[in-house]
Amino acid sequence: MPHDQHTNGPDDGAAATPPAPGGGRARTVVLASPRSFCAGVERAIEVVETLLDQRDGAGQPVYVRKQIVHNTHVVRGLERRGAVFVDELDAVPDGALAVFSAHGVSPAVRAEARRRGLRVVDATCPLVTKVHSEARRFAARNEPVVLIGHAGHEEVEGTLGEAPQASVLVESVQDVAELDLPEDAEVAYLTQTTLAADETRDVIAALKNRFPRAHGPGADDICYATTNRQLAVEAVASEADVVFVVGSANSSNSVRLTEVCRRLGTPAHLVEDAHAIRPEWVADADTVGLTAGASTPPPLIEGVIAFLRTLGPVTVEERSTTIEDVHFAPPAAVRT
Incomplete structure (x- = not known):
């Protein structure tokens, strides 16, 4: 559209x-x-709109974990149509319909949804899903995974959850200097999809300078x-x-x-x-x-x-x- x-x-x-x-x-x-x-935002909004349209006559609620996208006007508009936004899945009744936001979730959240018998529709942006796949692949090779991103952001929390034992978050060049990793480590780096490209380049350069074997994905993660x-x-x-x-x-x-x-x-x-x-x-x-x-x-x-x-x-x-x-x-x- x-x-x-x-x-x-x-x-x-x-x-x-x-x-x-x-x-x-x-x-x-x-x-x-x-x-x-x-495109990822349009897709996520359309997921919730379609589910609201598909509800039966009883008007069963459509629960959405976190904000479907980070915009107050979008969230309020969907709330008026009947969407129920929750911070965590414990606010969703067992067996209910739950949507995962465009920012993605960790495997732990998916596991909780399965235990609760929730009917899940995943609206994660495909470009975020790509980063999750990269995190799993690098961790499977026993490579330390350095994620460049902002602490507390839902996308970052989801990506770190893919390989929590192998991953570390850095936000700045200074964070790179403080990493407790051997300098000959084959470090793999990923980035949050919504970062500023110029600042991210500086952090990547610092990583490669300190860890000569550092490498990233085949294609940039910034969307x-x-x-x-x-x-x-x-x-x-x-x-x-x-x-x-x-x-x-x-x-x-x-x-x-x-x-x-x-x-x-x-x-x-x-x-x-x-x-x-x-x-x-x-x-x-x-x-x-x-x-x-x-x-x-x-x-x-x-x-x-x-x-x-x-x-x-x-x-x-x-x-x-x-x-x-x-x-x-x-x-x-x-x-x-």
């Missing part, structure tokens, strides 16, 4: 724009492209959508006075987009939607960059543009760095 045609479920927040004082300053809004939903959105926002940030990244605070890829802009010297703000924007942030801006994280519904971008128009005339331009045509087939449990 094309990104801008996804209409079911999410609370797009585009209809209501916050009150703002009139301004009159003419501005150019430069849209980064690609932006908003990626195509994360990389594409970072390259696109770089192009926009180079000409903008300020950049707005629309996304939730717990969205790793959205946070990385703001960091990319700031490293280039362009002020950037991560905003949940148009209501979070302060007029003073654009008071002196002639050119406003605008993008959205991979879990952000496209209509939220329109809400931001509508808000900016309350401050003065707006001309919208788009900067496209690539065209995305990736699509992931749904899990067998929801195919019709």
Whole structure:
């Protein structure tokens, strides 16, 4: 399904724009492209929507472990349709239907679901599943597995759970320096799929410098959508006075987009939607960059543009760095 045609479920927040004082300053809004939903996010949302549509007349609940994707509007929209989001499986009744989020789960979570007789539909992004498979493969070779990622993120917890005895997490170059491993160890490294590519390169370089036999997977773990959105926002940030990244605070890829802009010297703000924007942030801006994280519904971008128009005339331009045509087939449990 094309990104801008996804209409079911999410609370797009585009209809209501916050009150703002009139301004009159003419501005150019430069849209980064690609932006908003990626194929893995679309797939995960559609899994929950399809299951909600398939419920019998009794309206049996569809339980989802964690947020299906890291966006408040998406979660609220699905909750209104009847989805029940839980932190852990112990909140799901025995034998009920449970969905695993796009970020993946550890083998321990899967084992718990089997013990409880839960009917599981796995919405894990296929690119996250790839990283899990790599972790198992490297661990089977008795190679220490170094995962580059952010502590506490659900994707990281799931990946570490694939080989807990063989894996260690690093977040920075400093963490690499503190690793308690022999320098001749054949270290295998993996990365969280939503990291900033430039910072990850620095950590990988430090790993290879300290452990000459260090090696990674055959293809990068940082997903195509994360990389594409970072390259696109770089192009926009180079000409903008300020950049707005629309996304939730717990969205790793959205946070990385703001960091990319700031490293280039362009002020950037991560905003949940148009209501979070302060007029003073654009008071002196002639050119406003605008993008959205991979879990952000496209209509939220329109809400931001509508808000900016309350401050003065707006001309919208788009900067496209690539065209995305990736699509992931749904899990067998929801195919019709």
